Amino acid sequence: MYSFEYERPKGISEAVGAVGEDDKFLAGGQSFLPTLKLRLAQVDKLVDLGSIAELKGITVSGNEVSIGAMTTHATVASSADVKSSIPALAHLAAHIGDAQVRNRGTIGGSIANNDPAADYPSALVALGATVHTNNRTIAAEDFFVDLFETALEEGELITKVTFPIAEKAGYAKFPNPASRFALVGVFVAKTASGVRVAVTGAGPSVFRQGDMEAALDSNFSPDAVKGIKTDASGLNSDIHASAEYRAHLISVMASRAVAAAS
């Protein structure tokens, strides 16, 4: 890694004040440290969010689950609150990376990075979540812009993500056999305002599958989406999976997500 300075502030405003132009926040580090190790990125200063208590924690109130940005995947996966209100979200978190990664990786770090193969973006978009920063709130579907690109501005800090509790939700993931990232992941949510189907892993960034949403709106069953195809052009292609194969897997995973929805 190139060298950098390091600070560990105790509060949000201190953190926001500490981060300058060529600096970055450090959350769990499970994506960013590998990037720094391979010298694919370089920073002047890392501002470690690990000591900011207000950024951690899960609360449920009314019809909403609130997850602090620095909450680890392991915590979300094992949270009784999440398991009872949005079980699919706990299921998704339980399958991110591996056990060691889940003990450090955070929801805030994951969505700020917007890796095309990350799991969380599909959950946020399907559930219609809201990203809260130190400055404003951003709706999930406005948050994920493109490959490794979000709507966050320079120095803006995610504080928490709020999820409306869905009627039913399910997540099914086909992992890349080597890296275990999502080759294709589909999150399906049935909410008061209709069904949403969000796909991660297959394209440069998370996207909604409108045809499947329409089909599920009238018939929320696995068979309703099994035969619905996704256009392969624009989907990712690499040595592990062609675009055509990913397109096919979207149908399969969507169907399984619906079958698993609770």
Added chain:
Amino acid sequence: MTSVSMTVNGKSVTADVAPNTLLVQFIRENLRLTGTHVGCDTSQCGACTVHVNGDSVKSCTMLAVQADGAEVTTIEGLANGADLHPMQEAFKENHGLQCGFCTPGMIMSAVDLVKRNPNPSEETIRKELEGNICRCTGYHNIVKSVKQASENMGG
């Protein structure tokens, strides 16, 4: 240089480190605890697994400074004097290691796995060890070892 203090295997340590020092480098090079191994560059293999505040983490994907104030346990900290930890004992009894390179990380992961799943099935063991690669054993005896250890650890 940044000052970092932590407890490692029950002992307090303090040192000045460059912020870009990985926890695994600190453990191996500063503390000379070479039981923790580096097996890859991409955070896949798990040979570097240690416990930080009781949870298994990949020490190659953590900065030493992130562990400031934490309790760290490495493989050297598992045994109680001459008495092996039940997990170590089980690996020994069941031929759960061959070359031994992955073993410290595997054992640290397994101890955490059993803490969270006191009575794990074979399927659970295999799933929970997906962050640890072994090239020698084919995992068969590793699974056997973890199963036996979980029984001896009160599962």
Added chain:
Amino acid sequence: MILSAFVAIAPEHKLRVIAPDVGGGFGSKIFVYAEETTTIWAAKRVGRPIKWTADRSEAFLTDAHGRDHATHAEMAFDADGHILGFRVSTKANMGAYLSTFASAVPTYLYATLLNGQYKMPCIYAEVMAGFTNTTPVDAYRGAGRPEATYVVERMMERAARDMNMDPTELRMKNFISPDAYPYETPVIMTYDSGDYPLTMNTAKKMIDYDGFQARKAESASRGKLRGIGSAAYIEACGIAPSAAVGSLGAGVGLWESAEVRFNPTGSVTVFTGSHSHGQGHETTFAQLIADKLGVPFDQVEVVHGDTTKVPFGMGTYGSRSLAVGGSAIVKAADKIVEKAKKIAAHLMEASADDIEHSHGVFSIAGTDKQMTIGEIAFAAYVPHNYPEDLEPGLAENAFYDPLNFTFPAGTHIAEVEIDPDTGIVDIVDWAAADDFGNIINPMIVEGQVHGGVAQGIGQALLEGVVYDDTSGQLLTGSYMDYCMPRADDLPSFKVEATNTPCPSNPLGVKGCGEAGAIAAPAALMNAITDALGKEIDMPATPEKVWQAAQSA
């Protein structure tokens, strides 16, 4: 030796090589790598110690690759399914430079095993080895024999399906009979001993082969494709008779050395030219001494991996450590017994011819007068009452050159269930019935089978080096892209051993380190292609399997 002889850095007796805890090898650490020679040269140049550590990315780029063959093969059968002939043409990639054993692997270690376990009247094999842009390709666990088994056993299974015969029946028809040894094949090798029908029947019973059709129907009822596939493998290891490899152009002999040294207080140090990097030699070699000489197991120390302590050894590969290294130890132990008898005779006032030995106890035949080897060892180092014409001390060394290769053989059967919607292959059962001759430590042998099978499954299902077609860049440069088997990719294995002792070494052992990796790819691909009803190449990635399942 190679370093000094060929790289002219230092005379042989001035070079010291120390290799203590080595984390696995599987072949790739045998070779002379440029970094090793450069480091030593640099140390000499600057007169200081130099440390070199490769990282994993560098290892992906430069560690020798393995098994890059493209083969076209034809097998002829008569109307009853007996093999008439076998014709094989192979192109083997050597990489950009010739690595240490590279050209021997797809030739001497491959074509000579194309006979498999069968009676083959004639075999024609041609191999063209070529240079390409890739990293050098050299021996890796099995070194030529996985490739040979793959060709033979895929052909047999394919032929059986084409002829509408059960694949295990076709094999049975063609097996070399258990009373036909020594059996000379058309491709140089003389098989030593074996019972192939026994290992096949054992494997079939272990996996409940006869119940497969019912299980297949049950899988189908859940929309899954179930397949079963066998591999009846044989390999040549216990490498190797020096005369044989010399006649093939090798520049070295392939003996092994050992010293067995009694310490005055009765403990034993064994110095072996074999190197242990996970195979448990420290345990097995100590067992040899404990069994033969009656020394308590924890009083035996095994020393390896330091050329000041063990000057000569030809290395650990080719499943040779017990067959060759262990035999050298046994020969040294035999010399110990011979000398001990003379000392015992003197101390018990008898003739050496009347001394009998069993497990470290020396007795006068027909009487109850006896002494232990511990007492004899002490006497040898404190020779107050001692034969005049005998040197003090009780330490002997021996070199052992094998008389023949050894020929472990067996049958592995794999059963898979495929999800046609995703192409994911679930290995639901695995039976390994192996004949390794005599076995010294069953737990270690099983561990070798587990590990070998896991690597073979990796080759068939998950692993593959990929270079970009246009730029020549290595695309699988880390574990993110090179898919290593994890615990949840594999089942637990059923492993059993049969035994036809090896007639060509004192231990009757055949070796077991590579067998799993040799049998597994063929067994698994036979199972997968059985489930699909179509041919596909390794690795059977989910996309490939899914594509094949579509048009099945």
